[in-house]
Amino acid sequence: MDSPIDPASSLNAARRARELRHAAEERLDVLVVGLGVTGAGAALDAASRGLSVAAIDAHDLAFGTSRWSSKLVHGGLRYLARGQVGVAHESAVERGILLRRTAPHLVKAHPYLLPLTPGVSRAQEALVLAGYRVGDGLRAAARTPRHLLPGPSRLDAARARRLAPFLEPDGLRGGLLSWDGRLVDDARLVVAVARTAAAHGARVLTRCRALELTGHGARVRDELTGEEFEIRARAVVNATGVWAGGLDPRVRLRPSRGTHLVLRPGTVPGLAAGLHLPVPGERNRFALLLPQADGRAYVGLTDEPVDGPVPDVPDVPEEDVRALLDVLNAALGTPVRREAVAGAYAGLRPLLAASGRPRGTGSTAGVASTGGRTSDLSRRHAVLFGDGLVTVVGGKLTTYRRMAQDAVDRAVAEARLTAGPCRTARIPLAGAPGAGRARRAGRRAEGGDLPARLVERYGSEAAAVHDLVRAHPEEVGLGITKGELLWSVLHEGALDESDLLDRRTRIGLVPEDREAALPAARDTLG
Numbered sequence: 001m002d003s004p005i006d007p008a009s010s011l012n013a014a015r016r017a018r019e020l021r022h023a024a025e026e027r028l029d030v031l032v033v034g035l036g037v038t039g040a041g042a043a044l045d046a047a048s049r050g051l052s053v054a055a056i057d058a059h060d061l062a063f064g065t066s067r068w069s070s071k072l073v074h075g076g077l078r079y080l081a082r083g084q085v086g087v088a089h090e091s092a093v094e095r096g097i098l099l100r101r102t103a104p105h106l107v108k109a110h111p112y113l114l115p116l117t118p119g120v121s122r123a124q125e126a127l128v129l130a131g132y133r134v135g136d137g138l139r140a141a142a143r144t145p146r147h148l149l150p151g152p153s154r155l156d157a158a159r160a161r162r163l164a165p166f167l168e169p170d171g172l173r174g175g176l177l178s179w180d181g182r183l184v185d186d187a188r189l190v191v192a193v194a195r196t197a198a199a200h201g202a203r204v205l206t207r208c209r210a211l212e213l214t215g216h217g218a219r220v221r222d223e224l225t226g227e228e229f230e231i232r233a234r235a236v237v238n239a240t241g242v243w244a245g246g247l248d249p250r251v252r253l254r255p256s257r258g259t260h261l262v263l264r265p266g267t268v269p270g271l272a273a274g275l276h277l278p279v280p281g282e283r284n285r286f287a288l289l290l291p292q293a294d295g296r297a298y299v300g301l302t303d304e305p306v307d308g309p310v311p312d313v314p315d316v317p318e319e320d321v322r323a324l325l326d327v328l329n330a331a332l333g334t335p336v337r338r339e340a341v342a343g344a345y346a347g348l349r350p351l352l353a354a355s356g357r358p359r360g361t362g363s364t365a366g367v368a369s370t371g372g373r374t375s376d377l378s379r380r381h382a383v384l385f386g387d388g389l390v391t392v393v394g395g396k397l398t399t400y401r402r403m404a405q406d407a408v409d410r411a412v413a414e415a416r417l418t419a420g421p422c423r424t425a426r427i428p429l430a431g432a433p434g435a436g437r438a439r440r441a442g443r444r445a446e447g448g449d450l451p452a453r454l455v456e457r458y459g460s461e462a463a464a465v466h467d468l469v470r471a472h473p474e475e476v477g478l479g480i481t482k483g484e485l486l487w488s489v490l491h492e493g494a495l496d497e498s499d500l501l502d503r504r505t506r507i508g509l510v511p512e513d514r515e516a517a518l519p520a521a522r523d524t525l526g
């Protein structure tokens with residue numbers, strides 16, 4: 001019988017062990033270091049051009065900043081507001097590629113509401129609505145059809161409260177509705193990109209730390225055994241995000257902490273849109289309240305410069321929690337209490353802090369000047385290169401594909417590799433319609449006999465996941481079953497309980513949920 005998924009995309013412990021041996025023996029075209037969205041994207045880009053590739057991560061897929069995002073797939077409006085027309089257009093184009101071709105199962109159009117509370121002046125209302133219309137123009141310029149991403153509109157108070165019933169009705173004039181892209185789960189995007197890279201022949205190796213990099217390879221430590229060895233390559237792409245400066249001294253970063261709160265299910269009942277909440281005292285800054293498919297809601301986000309060594313997992317200080325609750329409560333009818341905050345997470349933005357233009361900066365490079373607030377620094381990406389070592393840093397989740405393309409273009413040029421052109425704008429990611437052998441399963445998924453939650457998270461592989469769920473229906477939390485954990489072990493490269501609870505699922509965002517699910521995760525791995 002045909003496998004319901006493309007077996008070449010399956011990542012698991014046995015494949016890791018096998019491919020690790022090969023990676024240590026051969027001389028590759030490209031070694032990618034870091035398996036966040038950028039590194040996974042670079043591995044897919046290089047492998048799909050016919051290059052031999054290994055991609056390593058010190059921890060796991062999506063261990064770093066890529067799992068701490070707001071999960072927005074931006075159309076680039078905010079960049080336009082700052083006069084960065086090129087970045088804005090690039091974002092809108094990449095959003096369209098994800099929505100239409102590469103990840104329609106993971107990226108969906110989502111409504112966002114700006115409630116017109118007394119704190120939002122009429123002048124501000126007119127300005128924001130005009131901005132939304134420009135954003136709709138960006139959508140059109142990027143050729144994303146309106147049926148995939150509806151245009152903006154102004155709602156009266158009753159319709160605004162239908163999307164957010166808990167809004168204080170007194171003084172509410174209505175709301176401004178806009179649409180943008182939204183990921184069901186940022187870590188799942190990384191897993192899908194990494195598996196697609198594997199399907200194109202990339203060796204995807206987690207728990208492998210680069211200790212030192214040159215343009216010809218890396219000294220690597222297998223974090224499971226402690227064994228050290230060399231991986232040799234003709235070009236090296238450093239995609240280690242906020243840690244990039246530790247491996248490439250040309251890179252200077254000024255990280256900024258972005259914190260989100262995780263609200264317990266039921267805290268903001270009936271919320272059917274993301275809310276933009278004006279930050280009191282600031283003219284054009286908004287916080288976000290984001291409903292999640294699992295019933296939780298996130299509130300974000302802060303933007304605070306961080307100095308000193310970069311931690312593996314950033315802590316959330318209590319002042320971030322208080323500050324976000326204050327913004328939220330200034331906009332809501334019923335205050336959200338501290339007890340409703342079930343968890344919190346922070347990510348570090350890898351913002352460039354180089355003064356001047358580093359040597360070898362690529363054409364799409366954005367180099368922010370030092371000094372200003374981190375929220376004012378550029379969100380563009382930079383490609384730094386020289387002697388075969390290419391570092392790609394900055395940017396955002398939305399534009400990962402373009403970042404990867406720029407990095408691999410540069411690696412090909414640096415090492416004079418023979419490679420085809422970039423193809424990733426047309427390659428459906430694992431789980432997308434048309435990806436590998438998943439097509440057959442996809443027809444079943446579209447047949448409508450599968451749980452919606454599985455289709456939303458696994459796309460055309462939902463039927464295969466469902467088979468495992470039926471065999472292992474025990475619930476481990478948030479409606480997730482043991483069958484799904486098993487899927488992650490067999491096909492998504494999960495090696496331990498943290499991979500399962502903190503990245504393949506997001507149960508671990510709430511410490512008590514994590515604790516409750518631990519025995520099931522251990523049992524699955526056993």
Ligand SMILES: Cc1cc2nc3c(=O)[nH]c(=O)nc-3n(C[C@H](O)[C@H](O)[C@H](O)COP(=O)(O)OP(=O)(O)OC[C@H]3O[C@@H](n4cnc5c(N)ncnc54)[C@H](O)[C@@H]3O)c2cc1C
Nearest residue numbers: 034036037038058064065066070072210241258347397398
């Ligand atoms: C709070 C917050 C919210 C955001 N929200 C959005 C959003 O809504 N939409 C959007 O488009 N963008 C968003 N972004 C930006 C986006 O998340 C990042 O730009 C992107 O995830 C960076 O990905 P990356 O792969 O470059 O880095 P990372 O995801 O950090 O990956 C780097 C990887 O390198 C590995 N690594 C480090 N050192 C080594 C080593 N020595 N050897 C091997 N591996 C190593 C790490 O384990 C890690 O997995 C947000 C960022 C933050 C901080």
